Amino acid sequence: xxxxxxxxxxxxxxxxxxxxxxxxxxxxxxxxxxxxxxxxxxxxxxxxxxxxxxxxxxxxxxxxxxxxxxxxxxxxxxxxxxxxxxxxxxxxxxxxxxxxxxxxxxxxxxxxxxxxxxxxxxxxxxxxxxxxxxxxxxxxxxxxxxxxxxxxxxxxxxxxxxxxxxxxxxxxxxxxxxxxxxxxxxxxxxxxxxxxxxxxxxxxxxxxxxxxxxxxxxxxxxxxxxxxxxxxxxxxxxxxxxxxxxxxxxxxxxxxxxxxxxxxxxxxxxxxxxxxxxxxxxxxxxxxxxxxxxxxxxxxxxxxxxxxxxxxxxxxxxxxxxxxxxxxxxxxxxxxxxxxxxxxxxxxxxxxxxxxxxxxxxxxxxxxxxxxxxxxxxxxxxxxxxxxxxxxxxxxxxxxxxxxxxxxxxxxxxxxxxxxxxxx
Amino acid sequence: xxxxxxxxxxxxxxxxxxxxxxxxxxxxxxxxxxxxxxxxxxxxxxxxxxxxxxxxxxxxxxxxxxxxxxxxxxxxxxxxxxxxxxxxxxxxxxxxxxxxxxxxxxxxxxxxxxxxxxxxxxxxxxxxxxxxxxxxxxxxxxxxxxxxxxxxxxxxxxxxxxxxxxxxxxxxxxxxxxxxxxxxxxxxxxxxxxxxxxxxxxxxxxxxxxxxxxxxxxxxxxxxxxxxxxxxxxxxxxxxxxxxxxxxxxxxxxxxxxxxxxxxxxxxxxxxxxxxxxxxxxxxxxxxxxxxxxxxxxxxxxxxxxxxxxxxxxxxxxxxxxxxxxxxxxxxxxxxxxxxxxxxxxxxxxxxxxxxxxxxxxxxxxxxxxxxxxxxxxxxxxxxxxxxxxxxxxxxxxxxxxxxxxxxxxxxxxxxxxxxxxxxxxxxxxxxxxxxxxxxxxxxxxxxxxxxxxxxxxxxxxxxxxxxxx
Ligand SMILES: [Zn+2]
Ligand SMILES: [Zn+2]
Numbered sequence: 095x096x097x098x099x100x101x102x103x104x105x106x107x108x109x110x111x112x113x114x115x116x117x118x119x120x121x122x123x124x125x126x127x128x129x130x131x132x133x134x135x136x137x138x139x140x141x142x143x144x145x146x147x148x149x150x151x152x153x154x155x156x157x158x159x160x161x162x163x164x165x166x167x168x169x170x171x172x173x174x175x176x177x178x179x180x181x182x183x184x185x186x187x188x189x190x191x192x193x194x195x196x197x198x199x200x201x202x203x204x205x206x207x208x209x210x211x212x213x214x215x216x217x218x219x220x221x222x223x224x225x226x227x228x229x230x231x232x233x234x235x236x237x238x239x240x241x242x243x244x245x246x247x248x249x250x251x252x253x254x255x256x257x258x259x260x261x262x263x264x265x266x267x268x269x270x271x272x273x274x275x276x277x278x279x280x281x282x283x284x285x286x287x288x289x290x291x292x293x294x295x296x297x298x299x300x301x302x303x304x305x306x307x308x309x310x311x312x313x314x315x316x317x318x319x320x321x322x323x324x325x326x327x328x329x330x331x332x333x334x335x336x337x338x339x340x341x342x343x344x345x346x347x348x349x350x351x352x353x354x355x356x357x358x359x360x361x362x363x364x365x366x367x368x369x370x371x372x373x374x375x376x377x378x379x380x381x382x383x384x385x386x387x388x389x390x391x392x393x394x395x396x397x398x399x400x401x402x403x404x405x406x407x408x409x410x411x412x413x414x415x416x417x418x419x420x421x422x423x424x425x426x427x428x429x430x431x432x433x434x435x436x437x438x439x440x441x442x443x444x445x446x447x448x449x450x451x452x453x454x455x456x457x458x459x460x461x462x463x464x465x466x467x468x469x470x471x472x473x474x475x476x477x478x479x480x481x482x483x484x485x486x487x488x489x490x491x492x493x494x495x496x497x498x499x500x501x502x503x504x505x506x507x508x509x510x511x512x513x514x515x516x517x518x
Numbered sequence: 519x520x521x522x523x524x525x526x527x528x529x530x531x532x533x534x535x536x537x538x539x540x541x542x543x544x545x546x547x548x549x550x551x552x553x554x555x556x557x558x559x560x561x562x563x564x565x566x567x568x569x570x571x572x573x574x575x576x577x578x579x580x581x582x583x584x585x586x587x588x589x590x591x592x593x594x595x596x597x598x599x600x601x602x603x604x605x606x607x608x609x610x611x612x613x614x615x616x617x618x619x620x621x622x623x624x625x626x627x628x629x630x631x632x633x634x635x636x637x638x639x640x641x642x643x644x645x646x647x648x649x650x651x652x653x654x655x656x657x658x659x660x661x662x663x664x665x666x667x668x669x670x671x672x673x674x675x676x677x678x679x680x681x682x683x684x685x686x687x688x689x690x691x692x693x694x695x696x697x698x699x700x701x702x703x704x705x706x707x708x709x710x711x712x713x714x715x716x717x718x719x720x721x722x723x724x725x726x727x728x729x730x731x732x733x734x735x736x737x738x739x740x741x742x743x744x745x746x747x748x749x750x751x752x753x754x755x756x757x758x759x760x761x762x763x764x765x766x767x768x769x770x771x772x773x774x775x776x777x778x779x780x781x782x783x784x785x786x787x788x789x790x791x792x793x794x795x796x797x798x799x800x801x802x803x804x805x806x807x808x809x810x811x812x813x814x815x816x817x818x819x820x821x822x823x824x825x826x827x828x829x830x831x832x833x834x835x836x837x838x839x840x841x842x843x844x845x846x847x848x849x850x851x852x853x854x855x856x857x858x859x860x861x862x863x864x865x866x867x868x869x870x871x872x873x874x875x876x877x878x879x880x881x882x883x884x885x886x887x888x889x890x891x892x893x894x895x896x897x898x899x900x901x902x903x904x905x906x907x908x909x910x911x912x913x914x915x916x917x918x919x920x921x922x923x924x925x926x927x928x929x930x931x932x933x934x935x936x937x938x939x940x941x942x943x944x945x946x947x948x949x950x951x952x953x954x955x956x957x958x959x960x961x962x963x964x965x966x967x968x969x970x971x972x973x974x975x976x977x978x979x980x981x982x983x984x985x986x987x988x
Contacts, residue, residue, distance in 0.1 A: 161894055162889065162890045162893065162894055163886070163890075164890065164894060164896040164897075165896075166894070166895070166896070167895055167896065168896065169581075169877060169896060169899050169900060169903070170877070170881060171581065171584075171877055172578070194889050195885070195886065195889040197864075197865075198864055198865045198885045198886075198888075198889065200865070201865055201867060202867050202883070202885070209883065209885075209886055210886060211881045211882055211886070213881075243893065439601070439605070440605050440608060442608065442609055456579075456617040457617060458609070458615070460601065460605060460609065460615075461572075461609075461615055461616065461617075464571075464572060464600060464601045464615075465572075465573060467600055467601075468571040468572070468596075468600055470571060470573050470575060471575060471576050471895040471898060471899070472573045472574075472575070472576065472578070474895055475576075475578065475895075475899070
C-alpha cells in the first residue's frame with residue numbers, strides 16, 4: 095500500500111511537470127522497482143507534430159501500426175469505433191513502406207500524416223514493418239536495405255536523412271543494422287551490427303546538425319544474445335543525444351516464436367531472459383523504450399515488467415489478417431479464436447460477450463465466419479475493429495492496475511506456470 | 519431507420535400506393551418518386567449497389583448510410599450456398615445478419631447459375647446445375663483455403679459434402695433451382711424486393727429459344743407467386759423478357775400484367791447486345807408497363823446508361839461495375855474513369871473529384887491512392903466508397919433536376935461533361951431524341967445555371983492544385 099501511494103503522488107508530480115510541452119518529444123516516467131516486481135514504469139510521452147498537433151501517450155502504451163501509412167483494414171472514419179483517439183495514439187509509419195511515396199511528397203504542402211489520411215496525427219517513422227519478415231543480408235557495410243514492392247532500396251546515412259526530409263515525420267528511428275538472431279548469429283555478424291549501427295547513428299546525428307531539419311530520434315539497441323554487446327549497445331546509445339530507444343536485434347525467428355512461448359509457458363526470451371532484462375536496465379531511466387513487434391498480451395506483460403514503455407498495434411492487425419479474434423476470457427486472460435472454424439458457422443452470439451465494441455454490438459460470430467468463408471475483406475475490418483479495441487483496453491487496464499498498485503495481478507500465466515514448476 | 523409513419527403492406531395485390539410519383543419530366547418519360555418498402559422508403563430514380571455475399575465489399579453498413587445508399591442488392595445463388603437459408607432464417611434474415619437497416623433486393627439466383635456455371639440445363643421444372651462444391655469441380659471447392667487457412671486444419675477435403683451449410687440441394691452433384699426453391703431462399707433472406715426466377719437467355723440469342731424462355735418465365739412467375747410465403751413484407755417483382763423482339767416483349771408484359779405487382783423489372787439486357795437494341799427495348803418496355811409502378815432495369819450501371827434509362831422512364835438500377843472497377847483502381851468521375859494505377863497520378867495532389875463530399879475525396883489525394891491502390895484492403899475500401907458516392911450523387915442530381923423540372927438541361931449538361939469535344943454516341947442522341955431531349959452542341963443556355971458545369975469543376979480542380987502544390 096505504501097508503494098501504491100508513492101506511485102500515485104509521483105504520477106501527479108510528473109503530470110504537472112509536463113503540462114507545458116517544450117520539445118517535440120517529452121517523456122516523464124516514474125519507475126519503481128522492488129524485489130517482488132522487477133520494474134514498474136508508468137509514464138506519459140508527449141509528442142508534438144510539425145503542424146502543432148499534440149499527442150499524449152500514456153505508457154505503457156502503444157502506437158498505431160500502419161502499412162503504407164494506413165491502419166490495416168481500416169478507413170479513418172472507423173476510428174470512431176475505437177475508444178482511444180488519435181490524440182493519444184500516434185501513427186507509427188515505417189520507412190520500408192512509406193519510401194514508395196517519399197518522392198511524391200515533394201510537391202505536397204501538408205504533413206505526411208495528412209497524406210495518408212490522418213491529418214491530426216503525430217507521425218513516428220520507424221524502419222521496418224513488424225509484420226513483414228526481415229529479409230536476410232539486407233544490410234551492407236555502408237547501407238541498410240529496405241524492401242518495398244519496388245524491390246530492395248539501399249540507403250546510406252545521407253540518403254536515409256534525405257528520405258526523412260522528404261517524408262518529414264515528427265520523430266524518427268535512426269537507421270541501424272538489426273538483422274541478427276538470438277541464436278546463430280556469429281561473433282563477426284554481431285560486431286558488424288554493433289559497429290554499423292553506432293557509426294550510422296553518429297553520422298545521422300551529425301547530418302541533422304548540418305541540416306535545418308531536426309527530429310526527435312530513437313536509437314536502436316541490439317546485440318543478439320551476447321551480454322557484452324547488448325549492454326554496451328545500450329551504454330553507447332545512451333551516451334548520444336537521442337530521445338529514446340528501440341530494443342531490437344532479436345531476429346525474425348524471435349517474432350515467429352512468440353506463439354510457441356505462450357503455448358509452452360516458457361519466458362519470452364527463453365534462456366536469454368536475464369540478459370535482455372539487464373541490458374534494458376542499463377538504459378537511462380528517463381527515456382522511453384520502444385519495441386516493434388506483434389506481441390500478444392502475455393508477451394507485452396513480460397516486456398512491461400522488463401521496463402519497455404511503448405509498443406504498437408501490429409498484433410491485432412496480424413490476427414485480423416489471419417481471420418483471428420483476440421478474446422478476453424477473464425480479467426487477466428486472453429484467447430485467440432480462429433473464426434473460420436466450423437463451430438462458429440451457426441453461432442449467433444456476439445464475438446465477445448464482454449467487449450461491447452462496434453463489431454461485438456452489431457455482428458455475430460456466425461457472420462464473421464461467413465465473411466471469412468466468402469473471403470470478404472469486411473472480415474478483416476470487423477476483426478480489426480474488435481481486436482484493436484481489445485488490445486487498447488488491455489493497455490488501459492495495465493496502466494490502471496499500475497495506478498492502483500495491482501500490476502502484480504498481471505502475472506502472466508506463463509510465469510505462474512513456471513513458478514509452480516520451480517516450487518515442485 | 520424508417521421514415522415518416524409507414525405501415526407494412528397488408529396485401530401485395532393492393533400495392534398501387536407503394537409507389538408515389540413526386541414529379542415527372544415535362545419533356546421525357548423521366549420521373550422521380552418514392553417507393554415504400556418494408557425497411558425503408560427509397561427515392562427513385564435509384565441505383566442499388568451490389569453486395570453479393572451478404573456484405574458490400576469493403577464498405578460497412580454505416581458507411582453506406584453515410585453515402586445515402588437506400589437499397590442494396592444481394593445474390594440469392596451465393597447466399598443460398600453460403601451461409602444457406604437455414605442459418606439466415608435462424609439469424610432473423612439477412613438484414614439482421616449483416617447489420618443493414620435499409621432496403622434490400624434479392625435476385626432469383628437464375629442469372630448467376632447461367633453465367634457462372636458451365637453445366638446448367640433448363641427444364642420446365644427449373645434450372646439444373648452442377649454443385650460448385652462437387653468433386654468434379656475441385657477448383658471451386660478448394661477456393662478459399664489459401665487465404666483463410668485454419669490453424670487447426672478443420673477444412674474439409676474437396677468433394678466432401680458441406681456439413682456446415684445447407685446448399686441449395688445438399689450432398690448431390692446435380693442440383694435443381696426451381697421457382698419454389700428460389701422463393702424459399704429469398705423468403706429466408708427476407709429482402710424487401712424479391713425477383714421471380716426467370717428463364718435467362720443471352721440477350722444476343724435469337725429464334726424460338728427466346729420465345730420459349732419468355733413464355734416459361736411467365737409460367738414460373740405464377741409458380742413464384744404461389745410459393746411466396748411472405749407477401750406482406752416482401753414484394754415480388756416479375757421480369758419482362760422477350761429478348762430484342764418487341765412482339766415478344768409485348769406478350770411478356772401482357773402475361774405479367776394478368777396479376778398486379780408492386781413493381782416490374784426489365785430483364786434480358788446488358789448482355790452484350792448493341793446499345794441501339796438496348797435502349798429500344800427499355801423504351802418499349804417502359805411504355806408497355808403501367809406508369810404508376812416502378813420499373814427496374816437490371817444490370818445497368820454506367821453513368822450514361824443510367825441517365826438515358828431515366829429519360830426513358832426507368833426508376834431502379836443495379837450493377838457490380840462501380841464497386842468492381844473500384845477494386846481494380848478505377849475511380850468514376852463525370853468525364854469517365856480515372857485509372858489511378860497510372861503513373862500520371864503519382865504526384866497528383868488533387869482529390870479524385872474536388873466536388874465530391876465522400877470520405878476518400880475529403881481526405882485523400884490521387885497520389886496517395888495511386889501508391890496504395892490494389893495493394894492494401896484499405897485502398898479497395900476507399901475506392902469503393904468514392905465510386906458508390908459517385909453513383910449516389912449522380913442519381914441525386916437526376917432526382918433534383920426532375921424536382922425543379924430541369925431534367926433535359928441536366929442531361930444536356932451531363933453529356934457535355936462526359937464527352938467534352940468528343941462526339942456523343944449516336945445511340946444516346948437517338949434515345950434521347952425519341953423522348954424529346956435534343957442534345958445541342960451549343961450549351962450557352964444551360965451553362966449559366968450550372969447544375970453541374972464542367973468549367974466550374976475544372977476551376978475548382980485547379981484551385982485544389984494551387985493549394986496542394988504551392
Ligand atoms: Zn469487440
Ligand atoms: Zn469521392
